Amino acid sequence: MYPIWEVPNLSAGIILALIAAFHILPSHLSTSAMWFNVYVETKAYRENRPELLEFIRKYSLLLLVFSYVLGSLSGIGIWYSATVANPRGISGLIHNYVWGWATEWVFFIIEVTGIFIYYYTLGKVDRKTHLKIGWIFAIGSWTTMVIIVGILAFMLSPGKWPETGNFFDGFFNQTYWSQLLMRTTLMFGIAAAYAIAVATRIKDADVRSFITKTASRWGIAGLILGCVLFLWYLKTLPDANRMLITALAPQGLKTGIIVSLGLLVLYFIYANVKPLTIRLFPAILAIAVLFGGIWSTERIREMIRKPYIIPQYMYSNQIIGKDVIAKGVSAEAKIINEKGLLKVAPFVPDGLREINEGNQVQAGKMIALIECSSCHVLDEKGLRAMPQMIRRLEFKPHAEAAEEVAEIEGFIDALGGYPYMPPFVGTSAEKRALATYLHSISRIK
Template identity: 35%
Template sequence: MNFPIVEFPWFGNGNIVALIAIIHVLISHGVAIGATAIVVSTEYYAMQTKNAKLDQLAKQMTKWIVIITTTIGAMTGVGIWLSTMVIQPDSIGSLLRIFFWAWVTEWVIFIGEVVLLLIYYYTWEKWKEGRKKQKHLNIGITLSIFSWLTMAIITGILAAKLTPGRWMETLSFWNAFFNPTYLPSLAFRTFLAVTLTISLFTIFVRLFVKDEDVRPQLFRIFSIWGAISLPATFVFGLWYLKSIPEQAAKLIVWSTGLPEQTFNVLNIFAFVLIVVFLAWLVIRPKKLPIVLALAMFVSAIGFIGEFEVVRESVRKPYIIYNYMYVNGITKAKAEAMNREGYLAHSTIAKVKEITDENKLEAGREIYLGQCLACHTIDGWRSKRALANRLDGWSQETIKSFIPNMHNVRPMMPPFVGTEEELEALAAYLYKVVNEQN
């Protein structure tokens, strides 16, 4: 504990970060990246076919890209920074030391992306013909590239948390950034963004685009992109899965909280659903059922939620693989803490030495530093709520389990601290669990 603790006792600290991240990924991938590429493609097709109605539809889609990305997208982007800085400060501090200039570069590109997006939308009517229209299209292409570049940089940082690669030996920025899962993750996310856009936007096109001549043409563009992006997402997704650590792969089903059979059935169903959906766009674009479009919309949100939860969870017991545990303790410092005491190494702990009088207070300090990252005392996620998990356990049973928990459940980091600190944590947990039950 090197930083003040912020606690969300019922919802859970990790769930706060996950909720904001899921919304942000839906917007950054499905709107800023995927939708921009499709809009530019639509403008190009409208230019080639001299279809003014389709061109205006592309403009309307761009309007919603501007509104969504500059409001919800911007707020959730800042929200990720704020939430992770107060909930996972050790992790963010380590990543900033490694990737400071990468983040600076990403911010500069993002500013350029916003400027290009505004130029692209507000010059649509001014640059409508001839060479000016081609200039406008070039702005759109540049915008698409800038949107993708922001993802290309962030992906290097996110992938390094799971596979830091040779950085552990060299401490080199380049080894950290171009880590073993960087390319498969980037390729997967690129085509996922397009697939996500098609899934999210189709229901709105189906409901609100009334022109029966224009709507099928836009669906045709969706189907062409889908024919490319769906198989590419599947292939690069398999490449990504083959690249992650073996232990991480074993945690995929566990991290969803679903039984393995249910997990398999749901994902197979979702894949078949999108194949049927894309085939329908090709064969009968004028008769696309609203129910099918809505099912794709819901499935897309569900998949992104599942993907983000899995991506974060499979790193456990680490937050930066093989370097820092999910509770912010580095592997390098764990041995010293076991010898000298966790509280002695905690910058903000109010208790440094344990006595009979402060044992429960010390136990709470240890709980906040080592357990809070994943667990709550009570809360909506009963599997993470210690009042449920430890119900009926004696204090001695809790004490006996804690030093061995990482062997029984490999996704949990090992307890770090002295025998006295172990007793204090067990006493505190026994007290609060029995107060809740």
């Protein structure tokens, strides 16, 4: 166990989610944009339209700066924030997928150097060589997605891994192909939105019109195919996760997906019909709408993984919930129930290891920080704010404080019965301390 990263009102998870959702724009732009580039470049050479190269220059500069400066920074931001938000989760992933990441980074180096070579050699090497560089980049970049989707999908549906502990059993799990194909098609929606934004900066009306029309067709095709694959992806989800879409995902996020999809399709159709009327501001707005859709989909994907950070292995609060015999990992409930959470967790202030009359509330807060704060902020307002959650429990009218604490204890006993919450682990004194603390913050009286 590691120290807890407590972010008031927001939670560490939301900070990570913001960085990770933003990262989708540069990373998916990187995997998709070069396919569009090589298409346009081939056309420029075949049909002898050198003026199209102006677009390629601008679009690859955008790719270089946006994907390889902001994308790299946010990629590292994911690592940093995930490492402090859920160090054990990251550790568990690294122990299984370090060679996956190592392989990805080989292709990543191809991308990072490739984009500089592609951009700076345009017009300076012969056409065939330049196109080849483009192809190498496009395939290399997409390969990073082929690899990373395996690890992403593993975090949602680890397949047979919990029984076998095998790298590929976890990697090619039941949501792998649907997620890979869905992301592969949707990424062209992102490439198209950015291409249209770049086209607004081009003076030559023919080039602008050609790029906007072509990109909008790629965008419509990507979104519609992506939509069909999204439905397939929903089908491939394990039942427990699919059930949580109904039980947990807020209507706002579901509406967010549909509205952003609808608006984008309309935008692309309009761009196709009236390409020259699109200005920079609406083009950027379209990217913001795109981000709204990404945020909604990714938030739902995160929600339906509850109560786990890695299903059938580790809970969101970093407590190992299940034996993974193949990996020599044992569930921790038994030992924590016997010895006490405050005894076994290393980062507990000394005064809180033993619970007594004087430190009950503080000890309870420590337990809530460790066991609950990955999903609930303990502040009055914010992400699934704990005081509000406790107020949802129905207490008997005119109950004494002690009766209410006892009722909260009963609720804590039943936590494992919720499909999205891990069971409580700890001694009965710790349960009482947690209940006393929860009662104190809920200010029921």
